[in-house]
Amino acid sequence: MYTVEELQNSVSAEIEKRSKELLRNQPVELYAPIKYSLDMGGKRLRPVLVLLAFNMFSEAIEKAIPAAVGIEVFHNFTLLHDDIMDKADVRRSRPTVHKQFSENAAILSGDAMAFQSYRYFLEQRSEALPEVLEVFSKTAIEVCEGQQFDMDFEQRMDVTEAEYLEMIRLKTAVLLACSLKVGALLANAPENLANQLYDFGINLGLAFQLQDDLLDTFGDQAVFGKQIGGDILANKKTFLLINALAKASENEKAALISWIEKTDFDPKEKIAAVTGLYQSIGVKNIAEEKVNDFFNRAIRILDDLNVQDVVKQPLRNLAHKMLTRKH
Amino acid sequence: MYTVEELQNSVSAEIEKRSKELLRNQPVELYAPIKYSLDMGGKRLRPVLVLLAFNMFSEAIEKAIPAAVGIEVFHNFTLLHDDIMDKADVRRSRPTVHKQFSENAAILSGDAMAFQSYRYFLEQRSEALPEVLEVFSKTAIEVCEGQQFDMDFEQRMDVTEAEYLEMIRLKTAVLLACSLKVGALLANAPENLANQLYDFGINLGLAFQLQDDLLDTFGDQAVFGKQIGGDILANKKTFLLINALAKASENEKAALISWIEKTDFDPKEKIAAVTGLYQSIGVKNIAEEKVNDFFNRAIRILDDLNVQDVVKQPLRNLAHKMLTRKH
Structure with a gap:
């Protein structure tokens, strides 16, 4: 069994190597942005999930490395296109x-x-390849669907909690789930275990994204790494805003809507006011409970997985680390 | 054996069916543009090439229909993104x-x-699938490379004929070649025959694109369907312009460059002047000879293909039809 850190190091080294290889191709104008994107680093969470799942059933992780790189390259592709669509500059x-x-x-x-x-996926010609590519392609389309829902929600004030959860399932959770399932399938794990890992990934992904919503408003700027209050300034229909609108008193709701509709305001003032409203309406607690809900569901699925407990430990460690980050 | 028309009808009906199916998915904002794009029609040339190559080795064309649809959906994807990059409105x-x-x-x-x-490719789980997907993925990247070269050439005045031919090989020819190879592989054709069909496709594609350059300047507007002279107005580094610059007298070259650099001009006047220069420099003949060159190479490869002659006839017919269109 490899530790999370060992897998992280392997996959980071491999991505660096592949990124250099790509830059040897012509035209450089096509490949330089790819290298730039891959060299930005990041936690390499998704490829590590591929390898963790693979390593639950096999020690020969070199067989899963190309697919792990493929998942990370795909993830970075979504960032390139999403950043255009979302007009994100940094x-x-x-x-x-x-x-x-x-x-x-x-x-x-x-x-x-x-x-x-x-x-990259096609480098390893395992018997599971067609099924792996089917899961991957289906997931890729779902990620597009999630991004489209996210953009559509910007124009709507009536987004429900259920719609929001479905959006983050598509936009974030399915790729974590797919990473785990791909890893398991490549190690020839039984189909039902691969599917359980997929469900674990969905619930972990939902908890992870909801926590990201929480950190965007209530996090510590220095540790979170992003501007706190970005979602509030962009009027993003997050779990917090949707629940705040649903649970606010008439006065609170009027105050929220007036902040949302204001076009001329001091950003700091808006963030402070909306954060204050979230506190008084009590949506911080609701969101924290929801995070715990999904996280506990994920852990229960992992507990039920029919493999030796010691084999689950690295994945359990990573899940805890993901959910206790940055606050 | 099926005729080109029969295959065209099959594939058109199938694309229409798939396009309707896609629109049943959510969110409609994601799928409506896909249906719009697929419903625009067109000659369905690439999927017909898949089926023609398949049909040379097998009558069970239903096994190649999903891949044929996949090739057409991919081709339409490139049009969506190229039209953004090229700022094409129609x-x-x-x-x-x-x-x-x-x-x-x-x-x-x-x-x-x-x-x-x-x-769509993954719907038919043939043994050839990994190789088919490898050819397809490699081709898809080459098409991106071709588009990048094409954009880079806009900024350059020193593009050589060899660079231009490599660009159109990547941007246009490899997808025609890939379509043929995929069809052959799916029918379990021997590797060397699949590769010969690929080479046939490259030469046919080069002839086809060079002829498109010719038609853009010398075609009959009513039959060509596009504005004649578009390449001239956009100063596109086509085979005609590259050869004109290389073969012009000093006076002709100065005249050409002055038209290229002019920012304020009557479009009709520019088209007439540059077309006249192309005529006097003699690049129309050079381009026509090059088209014939590549076309004849393609036909020779088809002649040499080790299958019964009657089996090659539909593909030979299509090749002739492609190169005698619209003028």
């Missing part, structure tokens, strides 16, 4: 690809990354 | 997707189409 404290290069570069290099991710 | 006499919907829609629905094309 990611991990650096200019996003469409700012550093151009929108056309972000579109086209993103496209090339999507196809390159398949090429 | 295609097949209708607004392009980013004009009809939005740029974000064209990016994201395009992405979903790219992944959906893999899902």
Whole structure:
């Protein structure tokens, strides 16, 4: 069994190697943005999930490394295109690809990354490959659906909690779940165990994203790494806002809506006012309970998984680490 | 053996059916642009090539239909993204997707189409699937490379004929070649025959694209369907312009460059002047000879293919039809 740190190191080294290899191709205008994106680093969470799931059933992790790289390249592709659509100028404290290069570069290099991710998957010709590619392709489309729902919600004030949860399931959770299932399938794990790991990933992903919503408003700027209050300034229909609107008194609701509709305001003042409203309406607690709910469901699924307990430990460790970060 | 028309009808009906099916998915904002794009029609040339190659080795064309649809969906994905990058507002006499919907829609629905094309490929679990997906993924990246070269060439005045031919090989020819190879592989054709069909496709594709350059300048507007002279107005580094610059007298070259650099001009006047220069420099003949060169190479490869001659006839017919269109 490998530790999370060992897997993280393996996969980071491999991504660095692949990223350099890609830059040997022509035209450099296509490949430089890809390298820029992959070199930004990050936690490499999704490829680590591939390897953790694989390692539950097999020690030969080199067989899962190309697919792990493929998942990370796919994830970075979504960042390139999402950042254009969301007009996001900064990611991990650096200019996003469409700012550093151009929108056309972000579109086209993103496209090339999507196809390159398949090429990495195709490097290992396991029997499970068609099923792996089916799960991956279905997931990729779901991620597009999630991004579309997210954009659609910007125009709507009547988004329900159920709609929001479905959106974050598609946009965030399915890729974590897919990573685990792909890892298990590549190790020839029984189908039902691969599916249980998928369900574990969905619940972990939902907890993870809801916690991200919480941190965006209530986190510690220094540890969170992003501007606190960004969701509030963008009027994002997060779990907090949806629940605040649903549970507010008439006065609180009027105050919330007036902040949402205001076009001329001091950002700090808006963040403080809306955060205060969230506190008094009590949505922080509701969101924290929901995070715990999904997290506990994930852990129960992992507990029920029919493998030796010691084998589950690295994944359990990672899940706890994911949910206790940054606050 | 099926005729080209029969295959065209089968594949058109299937694409129409799949396009309707896709629109049943949510969110409609993601799927409506996909249906809009697929419903624009067109010659369905690439899926017909899949089926023609398949049909050379097998009568069970239903096994190749999903891959044929996948190739067409991929081709349409490239149109969505290229039209954003090239700022093209009209295609097949209708607004392009980013004009009809939005740029974000064209990016994201395009992405979903790219992944959906893999899902269509994955419907038929043949033994050849991994190799088919490898050829397809490699081709998809090459098409991105071709588009990048094409954009890079806009900024350059020193593009060589060899660079131009490599660009159109990547941007246009490899997908025709890939379609043929995929069809052959799915029918379990021997590898060397599949590769010969690929080479046939490359040469046919080069002839086809060079002829498109010729038609853009010397075609008959009514039959060509596009504005004649578009390449001249956009100063596109086509085979004609590259050769004209290389073969012009000093006076002709100065005249050409002055037209290229002019920012204020009457479009009709520029088209007439540059077309006249092309005529006097003699690049029309050079281009026509090059088209014939590549076409004849393609036909020779087909002649040499080790299958009965009657089996090659539909593909030979299509090749002739492709190269005698519209003038």
